[in-house]
Amino acid sequence: MQHDFHNVDISKTRFLITGGAGFIGSNLVAYLVEHKAGHVRILDNLLTGNLENIQPFLSAANVEFIKEDIRDYSACLKACEGIDYVSHQAALGSVPRSVKDPIATHSINATGFLNVLAAAKEQKVKRFVYASSSSVYGDHPVLPKREQETGNPLSPYAVSKKTNELYAAVFAKTYGMEIIGLRYFNVFGPNQSPEGAYAAVIPLFMHAALSKNAPFIDGDGEQTRDFTFVENAVQANIRAFFATNPDATNQIYNVAVGERLSINEIYSMITGLAGSDVKAIHRESRAGDIRDSLADISKAEKLLGYTPTVKALEGLRRTFEWFTQSAR
Numbered sequence: 001m002q003h004d005f006h007n008v009d010i011s012k013t014r015f016l017i018t019g020g021a022g023f024i025g026s027n028l029v030a031y032l033v034e035h036k037a038g039h040v041r042i043l044d045n046l047l048t049g050n051l052e053n054i055q056p057f058l059s060a061a062n063v064e065f066i067k068e069d070i071r072d073y074s075a076c077l078k079a080c081e082g083i084d085y086v087s088h089q090a091a092l093g094s095v096p097r098s099v100k101d102p103i104a105t106h107s108i109n110a111t112g113f114l115n116v117l118a119a120a121k122e123q124k125v126k127r128f129v130y131a132s133s134s135s136v137y138g139d140h141p142v143l144p145k146r147e148q149e150t151g152n153p154l155s156p157y158a159v160s161k162k163t164n165e166l167y168a169a170v171f172a173k174t175y176g177m178e179i180i181g182l183r184y185f186n187v188f189g190p191n192q193s194p195e196g197a198y199a200a201v202i203p204l205f206m207h208a209a210l211s212k213n214a215p216f217i218d219g220d221g222e223q224t225r226d227f228t229f230v231e232n233a234v235q236a237n238i239r240a241f242f243a244t245n246p247d248a249t250n251q252i253y254n255v256a257v258g259e260r261l262s263i264n265e266i267y268s269m270i271t272g273l274a275g276s277d278v279k280a281i282h283r284e285s286r287a288g289d290i291r292d293s294l295a296d297i298s299k300a301e302k303l304l305g306y307t308p309t310v311k312a313l314e315g316l317r318r319t320f321e322w323f324t325q326s327a328r
């Protein structure tokens with residue numbers, strides 16, 4: 001059971017979580033189900049998500065799964081019918097994947113986003129919360145990253161997330177919608193897949209540590225990230241749904257912890273947890289990657305009441321426990 005991040009009655013409230021079978025979406029679904037939300041509708045085409053992530057909830061009377069694609073506007077329109085709050089998590093993640101296939105990234109992340117947003121407007125949802133990304137900071141050199149200062153995007157993925165933010169601002173102004181964007185910084189935790197060519201670094205390292213294999217580290221491993229345990233990302237979504245301060249809506253927020261760790265440090269924490277002494281193999285740096293990333297989270301703290309409850313090491317412990325259990 002996760003911490004409580006809301007103090008309103010949600011027993012009659014209806015939520016749509018797109019990408020709800022994915023990593024972050026399924027953790028958000030778990031929170032809503034555990035807190036007895038009125039209705040939780042999950043839209044996912046299972047492209048990178050996994051039904052197993054939501055299996056425990058599928059038999060619940062208040063949970064509905066629809067296998068549809070956000071590239072289909074009529075499916076989005078149906079999915080938004082009767083919904084109070086949307087959290088839009090569906091997207092094709094990964095910077096390298098977007099470098100390899102910019103068209104797929106655009107059609108899901110930009111056009112698909114517009115479909116869900118337009119459907120939410122059409123169905124008059126109360127509030128639309130969506131996943132943006134720290135990648136929109138691009139080549140802006142200053143640390144920590146503050147919401148109002150962004151640089152040029154460095155990948156098609158970053159362009160797609162920047163596009164989301166531009167559409168969100170226009171829809172809020174033009175149609176009077178309440179919209180909140182969440183710029184996640186390297187989220188990790190249970191349900192994050194170690195599978196496939198585009199898996200994130202923490203699940204890859206955990207998988208390698210458990211199987212005593214040497215993982216790859218891109219470049220020298222001294223690049224840093226603001227690693228964010230998924231419960232903090234769930235908290236940001238919940239706070240964004242229910243923030244009552246009128247200044248809190250139609251804004252974009254960093255969602256992170258406000259501390260940075262290098263890839264080498266993360267690897268040594270994970271091998272420490274696993275009791276492994278396998279050395280990682282260093283290889284070429286990746287195209288489109290940024291060197292350092294660290295968030296200023298004061299805006300989310302002030303306007304949303306967001307406070308990260310789980311720091312990196314505790315998050316790694318919980319994630320490792322989950323990996324160990326699911327590997328059995």
Ligand SMILES: NC(=O)c1ccc[n+]([C@@H]2O[C@H](COP(=O)([O-])OP(=O)(O)OC[C@H]3O[C@@H](n4cnc5c(N)ncnc54)[C@H](O)[C@@H]3O)[C@@H](O)[C@H]2O)c1
Nearest residue numbers: 019021022023024045046047048049069070090091131187
């Ligand atoms: N994980 C991170 O560190 C991170 C960082 C920044 C931003 N984000 C963003 O957060 C969101 C969630 O990411 P995640 O890490 O949970 O990824 P994920 O791949 O686990 O989840 C994305 C989900 O969207 C679904 N999906 C993909 N294309 C779809 C389509 N066309 N129609 C319907 N469903 C579709 C997938 O099947 C999957 O279940 C994404 O928008 C991602 O870009 C994630």
